[in-house]
Amino acid sequence: SDGDARKCLNALEVGVLTTPPTGGTTSVLSPSSARKARDATARVPPTSDGAIHFTLRVAEESIQTKAVVYDKKGDAHYDTISAFIKSMRASDQKGAIYWLAKMLHAGEDFRFIARRIVIFASEDVGLADPEALPLAIAAQQAVEFVGMPEARIPLAHATAYMCRAKKSREAYESLGAATEEIESEQTERVPEHLKNKHFPVNPEG
DSSP states (O other): OTTHHHHHHHHHHHHHHHSOOTTOOOOOOOGGGHHHHHHHHHTSOOOSSOOOOOOHHHHHHHHTSOOOOOOTTSHHHHHHHHHHHHHHHTTOHHHHHHHHHHHHHTTOOHHHHHHHHHHHIIIIIGGGOTTHHHHHHHHHHHHHHHOTTTTHHHHHHHHHHHHHSOOOOHHHHHHHHHHHHHHHSOOOOOOGGGSOOSSOSSTTO
């Protein structure tokens, strides 16, 4: 979208025109010198197969944009989202915004980021700031409504808020303790004073 496919094709063309075949002696030229590159590559003796290796360096110089190391299904994905969450947890707004920007620049799904902020608002901010969760949900709805690239703005807004908010994991940790107790012991019966006394269990029976 927004001409991205055309930009990629143009970058590929520049890379091919400015990169000599394997074994050539001409260095990669500036993308602005495409005309000179045609002459330069023409003078380079081709290899047996005439292959051109379109490396990361060639791609960066061709598109004039530095590539970001980010695998949305690999370690870089999980490491970056971890850094993002830990930065918010440490109230490091500058760091959290940096990791947010890296994820967005690398093409991470903005919905995934919004979900993580919603979870953070309840898990890490929790009772310390009851306004955090409504704001996170509002941000999640906003990104769905506006889409990219404007979705970056409510994401940054919510991220900054989470960094500045006071933190409390009391509710989350209480739930964890109760779950652990249920898993390790026999569950208790409901005490008499907590049972349903007002409505019949089977009104039609």
